[in-house]
Amino acid sequence: MDEKARLSVSSRLNHRGDRTNQNLYSKDSEEGFSHPGRSSQDYPMKIVWKKGFIRFVLVAGILWMLLILIALSFHVWSCQSSVSFFSGCPIPLSKDPDKIVIPKGRTPDNIVKDLSYVMEDELWNNGSQRSPLFGGHQNWSQREESFKLKSTMKVHCGFIRNSGAEMVPSDIKYVKRCRFVVTSGIFDGYDIPQQPSNISLRSKKLFCFLMVVDEISLTFIMQNVTVKEDGHGGKWVGIWRLVLLKYPPYDEPRRNGKIPKILLHRLFPQAQYSIWIDGKMELIVDPLLILERYLWRAKYTFAIAQHKHHHSIYEEADANKRRKRYARPLIDLHMKIYRYEGMESWKPGGKTISDVPEGAIIIREHTAMSNLFSCLWFNEVDLFTPRDQLSFGYVVFRLGGLFKFYMFPNCEYNSLFVLHPHTREHSSAVEWVKNITELDGKGSRMKESRGGLGLWTPYPGNLGSVVLPSVARKSKAG
Numbered sequence: 001m002d003e004k005a006r007l008s009v010s011s012r013l014n015h016r017g018d019r020t021n022q023n024l025y026s027k028d029s030e031e032g033f034s035h036p037g038r039s040s041q042d043y044p045m046k047i048v049w050k051k052g053f054i055r056f057v058l059v060a061g062i063l064w065m066l067l068i069l070i071a072l073s074f075h076v077w078s079c080q081s082s083v084s085f086f087s088g089c090p091i092p093l094s095k096d097p098d099k100i101v102i103p104k105g106r107t108p109d110n111i112v113k114d115l116s117y118v119m120e121d122e123l124w125n126n127g128s129q130r131s132p133l134f135g136g137h138q139n140w141s142q143r144e145e146s147f148k149l150k151s152t153m154k155v156h157c158g159f160i161r162n163s164g165a166e167m168v169p170s171d172i173k174y175v176k177r178c179r180f181v182v183t184s185g186i187f188d189g190y191d192i193p194q195q196p197s198n199i200s201l202r203s204k205k206l207f208c209f210l211m212v213v214d215e216i217s218l219t220f221i222m223q224n225v226t227v228k229e230d231g232h233g234g235k236w237v238g239i240w241r242l243v244l245l246k247y248p249p250y251d252e253p254r255r256n257g258k259i260p261k262i263l264l265h266r267l268f269p270q271a272q273y274s275i276w277i278d279g280k281m282e283l284i285v286d287p288l289l290i291l292e293r294y295l296w297r298a299k300y301t302f303a304i305a306q307h308k309h310h311h312s313i314y315e316e317a318d319a320n321k322r323r324k325r326y327a328r329p330l331i332d333l334h335m336k337i338y339r340y341e342g343m344e345s346w347k348p349g350g351k352t353i354s355d356v357p358e359g360a361i362i363i364r365e366h367t368a369m370s371n372l373f374s375c376l377w378f379n380e381v382d383l384f385t386p387r388d389q390l391s392f393g394y395v396v397f398r399l400g401g402l403f404k405f406y407m408f409p410n411c412e413y414n415s416l417f418v419l420h421p422h423t424r425e426h427s428s429a430v431e432w433v434k435n436i437t438e439l440d441g442k443g444s445r446m447k448e449s450r451g452g453l454g455l456w457t458p459y460p461g462n463l464g465s466v467v468l469p470s471v472a473r474k475s476k477a478g
Contacts, residue, residue: 091415097200097288106272107301109368111402114152117266117375121160133450134163134249134259135382140460143383146376147398157375158263158382164249165259167267170233171243178208181271182287184240185212185260186279188253189220190422193237194282203288204239210268211240211279212260214248220423250451252428255386261359262378262388265366278360281417290416294363294406301370302405303363304392305413307356309474312346313338313393316356318471326385327433327446330455334384336466337459338394345469346393353407355393361416373403383454 094100121132129137138146138156146155159165167175175181186193193211213221221227221237228236235242248256260267264274273295275287294303310316317335321328346355364370373395380391396403430446433439439447447456 091412093285093289093293097286098202100288100292102288103296107299107365107367111149112151112153112368112372115368115372115375116154117157117159118154119159119161121163132160132163133453134158134160134165135379135451136160137453138379138383140457143379146379149372149399149402153372155372155375156379156382157266158259158378159266164247165256165267166246168233168244168246171241174232174234174241175208175210175243175268176270178210178268178270179272180207180287180291181210181264181268181274182207182277182283183210183212183260183264183268183274184277184279184281185257186217186221187214187248187257189216190424191217191279191420192221192225192423193240193242194280194418194420195238195240196283198284198286199239200286200288203286207287209239209241210243211237212243212245212267214245214253214256218242218244224423251448252386252430252451254428255381255448255451258378258381258386258388261362262374262381264364265371265374272366274362274364274366276362276364277417280420280422281360282420283417285416290363294408295365298406300404300406301365301367302373302403304405304407305358305361306354306407306410307358307389308410310356311354312469312471313343313355313390314345314469315471315474316387316389318473320385320387320390324431326387327430327439329433329436329439330430330452331385331387331390332468333455333463334390335468336463337384337454338390339468340461340463340466341398343394343397351401352393352396355396356389357392357407358410358413359388359392361413369403373399373405382451384452385455386451 118136118138121129121136123129123137124132135158136156142156146153182196184193196209218235221242225237227242230236235244245256245259249259250256261276261278264276265271268274273291275283275290277283295301307316310319314335317331320326321331325331346352364374376395376398377388377391380395381388384391396405428446430439430448433443433446437443
């Protein structure tokens with residue numbers, strides 16, 4: 001009897017132990033402890049979850065790539081259509097280059113009728129200079145006189161005799177045939193030629209596509225893209241004829257690049273119409289459509305785009321200092337001279353839409369007045385900083401509204417080309433100078449020896465009392 005009782009108690013205890021173990025097993029499972037039985041049940045679910053996640057990532061990646069392709073396709077389409085959806089303003093281009101009627105003759109010169117150029121450097125001729133300067137030695141009184149418009153004028157305009165920037169004979173012969181030109185330039189080897197697109201057969205026959213390069217850039221281009229040579233010594237990259245400019249006259253490549261950009265009428269004197277585009281740009285609109293839209297339709301002889309962010313040269317100067325485009329104290333000195341000479345900060349409702357252009361594209365008919373403006377603009381670039389956007393509005397101001405030009409909306413500018421990055425970013429030591437004392441002593445080696453000399457020539461006025469206008473920064477891009 002006692003033995004049966006003990007067996008019964010033992011049996012009940014064993015059952016309780018089993019239930020306790022089951023409870024513990026259940027509790028442990030809830031708290032995250034793993035057991036062999038549970039792992040075998042969860043394994044298929046983990047595989048399904050992993051496969052689902054991989055599928056999700058792949059589908060998301062494909063959708064993202066499709067979105068990018070759609071956006072790029074839409075952008076290309078909008079650039080070539082008559083309306084730019086991204087920039088938000090109409091691009092009223094004509095539809096067919098073959099139907100464009102080219103004006104006969106030239107636009108008459110009503111103000112300046114006879115324009116000639118200073119060709120000799122007087123200081124070099126009298127032995128004061130070892131070699132002539134490309135821009136000559138224009139003094140302050142000559143500069144002042146050049147802004148007074150007369151029927152017959154003679155001004156400094158680069159290309160002083162024996163000062164450099166010389167073309168080879170085969171190129172001189174070739175460009176004599178060019179009445180319509182699309183021109184670009186690459187200096188110091190930081191771009192390669194970009195082939196224009198959407199060019200009609202008529203424009204290919206009518207226009208010369210001229211890419212001006214220095215010897216460093218020519219070597220770089222020949223090492224990186226296919227250059228073909230014709231039977232007359234001409235070098236070609238696709239549609240572009242490479243035009244070598246030997247003996248660059250300036251220490252600073254940026255300043256050398258202003259020669260074909262601003263003085264295109266001096267470099268190619270036979271050209272009647274020209275379109276300049278910067279070397280990193282790919283033109284995507286037929287050049288005949290550009291001339292019709294920006295010159296012939298409203299009878300202009302000069303067209304350039306508004307700057308995207310800035311209207312005042314003092315805003316642009318501030319951005320140049322922030323982005324280290326040239327020595328800060330020299331930019332300030334440049335602006336103080338302009339302020340002393342009466343250049344106000346731009347205000348809405350003034351005489352101009354803006355005082356600051358996007359200089360990457362310039363459209364011109366080479367009349368006497370248009371050529372004079374280009375000369376005066378270049379003279380400012382030669383005398384002061386090489387930042388041509390700082391000088392454009394000043395020259396317009398000094399001509400007192402007599403120079404008529406079309407400054408078109410920036411959104412149209414952005415639909416004329418595709419912008420490509422530089423192969424490398426140009427930089428020179430002088431661009432990092434923050435204080436004028438850094439240019440003393442050993443720092444004097446950073447000074448340009450053949451350009452910007454107006455910044456080191458005593459100015460005939462008291463600049464010490466000049467206070468530059470305050471600037472409200474409108475964008476991070478500057």
